Amino acid sequence: MRARENAHAPFSHFRVGAALEDAEGRIYTGCNVENATYGLTMCAERVAVLKAISEGARKFRRVAVVADTETLTPPCGACRQVLWEFCGDVEMVLANLGGKTETLRLGTLFPRAFDTSFL
Ligand code: THU
Numbered sequence: 431m432r433a434r435e436n437a438h439a440p441f442s443h444f445r446v447g448a449a450l451e452d453a454e455g456r457i458y459t460g461c462n463v464e465n466a467t468y469g470l471t472m473c474a475e476r477v478a479v480l481k482a483i484s485e486g487a488r489k490f491r492r493v494a495v496v497a498d499t500e501t502l503t504p505p506c507g508a509c510r511q512v513l514w515e516f517c518g519d520v521e522m523v524l525a526n527l528g529g530k531t532e533t534l535r536l537g538t539l540f541p542r543a544f545d546t547s548f549l
Contacts, residue, residue: 431496431527433459433474440464441471446503447496448474450482450517453489458482475509479516490517493536496525502532510540 434447441464448460460478464471475495482490493513497503502524505513513520519537537543 431525433461433478434496435461437461437474438463441466441468445498446474447494448478449494450478450487450490451492452482452487453491455491456487458485458487473506473509475505476512479512483516488516490520492521492523493517494523494525496527498527500526500528500530502526502530504539510536511543514540514543514545 431447433449434445437445437447439445439462444462446462450458452458458478458481460474460476460481462472462474463477475493495503495505504524505522513536517536519535521533522536522539523531523533525531
């Protein structure tokens with residue numbers, strides 16, 4: 431929720447926060463960062479993954495995604511692919527500002543993923 435407050439979303443006004451917890455309990459956060467070209471917008475989840483990887487984290491326990499929606503916001507398709515690459519079938523906590531949460535596995539949202547096992 432705190433990460434979401436830093437969202438740069440002047441075009442959609444849709445603010446998202448994400449957090450990754452690694453195997454040592456360290457937290458890496460992200461928010462969506464939009465761009466005037468629209469297409470270069472980066473989602474909160476991918477910002478958090480890229481921050482974590484660039485800081486040397488490699489094993490992850492949990493991912494949280496927060497948005498201000500009654501129906502909990504799931505990660506977009508691009509973020510599912512990137513999360514799968516680094517977090518595998520990780521626990522995902524979807525939440526809204528009212529405290530509603532749902533916990534599920536990424537594999538539920540992203541079945542039959544393409545990954546390195548095919549290469
Ligand atoms: N967005 C995220 O950051 N994460 C999601 O899971 C869904 C969408 C962002 C991208 C864009 O800045 C805004 O939300 C509207 O799509």
